[in-house]
Amino acid sequence: MYIPTQYSVTERAEIYAFLHAHPFGTIVTHDGDKPIATHVPLRFDEANGQLTTHIAKANPQWRTIENQTVLVIFQGPNAYVSASWYGHEDVSTWNYQAVHVYGRATILNEKELVEELSGLLQEHEGEREHAVRWDALSEPVKRQMNGVVGFRIDITDMQATFKLSQNRNDVDHERIVSELEKQDEPIADVMRQHRKS
Secondary structure, three states: OOOOHHHEEOOHHHHHHHHHHOOEEEEEEEOOOOEEEEEEEOEEEOOOOEEEEEEEOOOHHHHHOOOOEEEEEEEEEEEEEOHHHOOOOOOOEEEEEEEEEEEEEEEOOHHHHHHHHHHHHHHHHOOOOOOOOHHHOOHHHHHHHHHEEEEEEEEEEEEEEEEOOOOOOHHHHHHHHHHHHHOOOOHHHHHHHHHHO
């Protein structure tokens, strides 16, 4: 991914926090003719440098998962930034956050797939009043896992860019944030917090 120096994020803790906060990504592989992609929930295991997920067995992409480098794209909030918000003439742009993760994938066996699905429920159900737990599911429901293929991605590289108007002076930056807040754009909060850090 092309990353201008001023928007580059290299601090691992910041990238890891982003991956935990944005657990839905796009897996990109190549089928020999063209790139193919699937949008999936992912679990990030920072201790082992791995991502885990699953896709439908009917989705032919799973057959391309092994024996190639896999790209997973994560995105945060984004928004159009009008040049009319600057204190001088310039071009309009787009602010965004994106992380690209590269790695080698391995298909999960049945036991590992159960662990993946159970962990996914645990992470997203949390302590809800009627939280869904894998162990409490009926056997017919559990058998639906036969329709998915799980896999683990051993991470080999991460690239991150947070384009948040870092190149703007304080007055312009504050004006951009204020205009984005008027439009209820979530990236406004990200920009404000990032400027403070």
